[in-house]
Amino acid sequence: MSENKAIQKESRQTPEHEPVYVPRVDIRETPDHFEVVVDMPGVDEKSVEATVHNRVLTIEGWSCPDRPDEYEALGQEFGCGRYRRDFTLPDSIASEHIQARVKHGVLAVTIPKKEEVKARKILVTG
Template sequence: MSNITRWNPISEFEDMMNRYNRMFGLARANGEREGKDLFSRSDWAPAVDIKETPEAFLVEAELPGMAKEDVKVTVHDGVLTIQGERKSEEESNDKKLHRIERFYGSFTRRFTLPDNVDENSVTAGFKDGLLTLKIQKAEPKEPKAIEVEVR
């Protein structure tokens, strides 16, 4: 006798992304919750490039057709979050839509920051539909030996 299990492609995709994130050291303990939030709150996801220099990490997100007022960037508990909404054009009587390929609606992208960054150093720029974030690296914390008195 065999058990029948309903196939859930979203769950399999989340599992694959969690494995990928763990492989590159990007996962957190609550990584599963972050993946579910991404699917439940986002209508689309902007393309993002992450680059590293000796001094900083650079995050570039493509947000064409958006204004900087439509984007919110936060850092909380080691997670960088980029949120926003791209509104669709209002339909008018003198326009007929033949094809819509661009995505509209809200989005949320989350990235787990490595331990060697200064979360308070995040700076942001927005030009020509490109959001650029710069996160300075921090000095690695020296391990501190604690002497324990034996009684």
């Protein structure tokens, strides 16, 4: 584990050698929020970050397969690397209320819309 951390640290200092993966994403819109769901296998709450700056949502994460002690690599179809993807958000969102959670290597970001743009049902009276 400590060896793994050392590798992470080293790789983070040399970003030019680090592959950057564009993670796959699903985006849904409901009357009161947007939901951005990102596949980032290997990340947990400590190795993923979501930031909003000037209406751009940036999602970043880091994952490195944990090499078991005393085993040799035989075949590798996925490796160490950084996930990164940017999204431009519409004006209508309440960026201070964005929430993010990660489970089973999937990051889900909930972006609420501002109160005034939420679709409302208007009660029609006779």
